[in-house]
Amino acid sequence: MHNIMKSTFLTTLTVLLFFSFNIKAQSDAKAQNLISEVLSKVKAYDNIQVEFSYILENTQEKLKQETRGSLSLKDEKYLLNLMGTTQLFDGEKIYTIIPEDEEITISNYNPENDNQLTPSKMLTFFEEGYIYKNDILQNKDGRKIQYVKLIAKDSEADMQEALIGIDQMTKHIYNLIQSQDNGTRIEIRVTKFKPNQPLSTNMFSFDESRYPDYYINNLD
Template sequence: MKKIILLAITFLTITAGFAQSKGKATTLLDEVSSKVESYDNIIIEFKYALENTAENVKHETRGDVSLQGEKYLLNIMGTTRLFDGDKLYTIIPEDEEINISKHDPREDNDITPSKMLTFYNDGYKSEWGPTEDLKGRKIQYIKLTPIDSDAEIKEIKLGIDKQTKHIYNLIQTQDNGTKITITVNSFKTNQPIPASLFQFKESRYKDYYINRLD
């Protein structure tokens, strides 16, 4: 009987600790989400790193993204992706080619730029992780696990600056062993950006082949 009681107490202690951890994680994520949604616009400069040790693949690059609501302008690896709220434009200067497609959010399961700061609100279980001191900044990690057991993503570690409540980095591990790390180098908000930034001007690309996918 004493062993049963001891096991019960141990189980309840672990369960209570997990619930508390989950509660803290959810509270912090809610704070981050509220902070992001309070800004008129956000401009981010970041480093993108992809690594797969088994395949001997390692790649690093830098990029930037401007966000305003669902609209975004992303520049990475020589390619520009523009979403004007209705259509997605992929501009590839090296090939002088532009792909234009209608955006359907119901078919979009990827972490797109417009969702990169709030994607964790749906489809993930959250758990409180360790705190690290990085260059004098206290970074709190939250472990995110997809609810969908068939998801290609194994887990995501989301690093959050405890003082600013801004996302510092994202470390995504996939089932095939690939690890993707996105680190924020610059985070600016409420900048005086023109509305034309999120408008596609076809006249600028007279010599480009335009592929309309819809």
């Protein structure tokens, strides 16, 4: 189950991050303005640290699994911790560190490869590729969350629709929800959002000497 959840999360997040079809003409003006505010705010930060929950639920199968992760971002560089695995991107190479197996995989980043996971776009993936429609307003833990429906322009896209929840006061992302045809509901919920934090100078640098007994698999 652990490996299935990890695979499902990475697949889902990869799908969420990479749809780009240059659409905005049919969006609601209110939803478009809100999305623009969110994007402007995120892009203005020097760096961002996020803690999140990944929730997979299927009521028909009586399945509910939740795991937590963290993500640090600065420009295109990132440090992702999820399900016992660390992924680091230093701007050129991606390092996937698996302590359980004492293994590290190193690969070059190819921006033209749509199958590569890029958490650096986790908070901005919706900038292009969607029509925006205003949805419900809900109170969550004393916060007003405005939901915006994302609708893919391309009728053959793997993910046709999703909901993004936005805190009306902070203009930060609260959560992202995708419901699949098989009854599975996937939610990525931001539990902590810390912008402009003091980061160590080597946070996004890989130091091989820290892993003397690890097997290093260099793919490129």
